[in-house]
Amino acid sequence: MSVTDSLGRPTDRRTFLARSAKAAAVPAVAAALGGVLAGPAAADTTGLPDYAPIPPSALGPAVNAQGYHVGRVERNLYWVTDGTYQAAFLTTKDGVVLFDAPPTIGHNLQRAIDEVAGANGVSNKVTHLVYSHHHADHLGGSSLFGRDVERIGHAETRALLLRDNDPARPVPDTTFTDRRTLHIGGERIELAHLGTNHTPDNIYIHFPDHGTLMLVDINLPGWVPFDSFNLNEDVPGSVAAPAKALAYPWTHHIGGHMGRLGTREDMAVYQQYVADLIDGVKAALANVDPAPFFARYGDNEWAAVKEYQAAQTRYAAGPVVRKYTGVLAAADVYTESTAFVLLESIRLDLGVGSQVHP
Incomplete structure (x- = not known):
């Protein structure tokens, strides 16, 4: 099938469907970032930068007319996406176990469950809801499932949700600290807290009978991390997370974001991307001379530090952007911001580059 896009450019069917999916997901993206789409409005895009094309390998299936895609992972384990966020669910003989409830997917979660349950003649009632961590962008649809649902999460998730007091995110009824099966x-789900990473409470959700690991907000399959290294609260813990993930036996990865499932190769590529950035940051700490920046700005310490660190970030990120453009989507968009976060962590958490005054 040969079609053209809205600008008359030739494109194949896969690319056309992927672009359609992304267009349908625009409201979800805007909502996730706190925007309100009141209706069409003219926008001045003059001067906006161009970015590298998205590799086809980063794109997932097109969403349907209601704005979601639901697919089978293995057997009775399914995943749901709106192109930007992901959730998962297990159909069981006693009902449905849901994993996360992103508000951008919202009521489409139940629609996806209804679709699968209707096709397979099983119950569509959600009986349990497992929380990956406390963030509202992954749990803000939890209240849609009412009070008659057992919510399960880490003990720290409960503490953080009690602090946040958000009615959209009811606190877990059942908690654990280290591991819980x-x-x-008739289904088995393994939950584990293996140290802090993206947040203090982010957990590993393993489906041993379905060859799947759900680890949210670490590796976003096919893409570089979101701004500032996914806003990770514990940078060394997040750097260590892929190795912990790969220690599990699994074939499929549910990363919580973007439009497709991940693979072990995706996790390894992401792990290498971060390692390359760390190498670049260490080289920048050793090779970028601070003297010209402090000489230029005199008493304005913050200006000197700002421009010095910007130079270090560019030094570290440049080779990585070139290496991963065409391999990971948006390598040219967010790599510099991730490099800056890694720079600060390597300086402050690991002490690399610290000098003791003689």
């Missing part, structure tokens, strides 16, 4: 409707 759930046996629900």
Whole structure:
């Protein structure tokens, strides 16, 4: 099938469907960033930068007319995406176990469950909801499932949700601290807290009978991390997370974001991307001379530091952007911001580059 896009450019069917999916996901992206789409409005895009094309390998299936895609992972484990966020669910003999409830998917979660349950003649009632971590962008649809649902999460998730007091995110009824194996409707789900990473409470959700690991907000399959290294609260813990993930036996990865499932190769590529940035940051700390910046700005310490660190960030990020453009989507968009976060962590957490005054 040969078609053209809205600008008359030739494109194949896969690319056309992927662009359609992204267009449908625009409201979800805007909502996730706190924007309100009141209706069409003219926008001045003059001067906006161009970015590298998205590799086809980063794109997932097109969403349907209601704005979601639901697909089978293995057997009775399914995933749902709006092109930007992801959730998962297990159908069991006793009902449905849902994993996360992103508000951008919202009521489409139940629609996806209804679709699968209707096709397979099983119950569509959500009986359990497992929280990956406390962030509202992954749990803000939890209240849609009412009070008659057992919510399960880490003990720190409960503490953080009690602090936040958000009615959209009811606190977990059942908690654990280190590990917990759930046996629900004849299915087995392994939950583990292996140290802090993206947040203090972010957990590993393993489906040993379905060859799948759900680890949210670490590796976004096919893409570089979101701004500032996914806003990770514990940078060394987040750097260590892929190795912990790869220690599990799994084939499929549910990363919580973007439009497709991940693979072990995706996790390894992401791990190498971060390692390359760390190498670049260490080289920048050793090779970028601060003297010209402090000489230029005199008493304005913050200006000198700002421009010095910007130079270090460019030094570290440049080779990585070139290496991963065409390999990971948006390598030219967010790599510099991730390099800056890694720079600060390597300086402050690891002490690399610190000098003791003689």
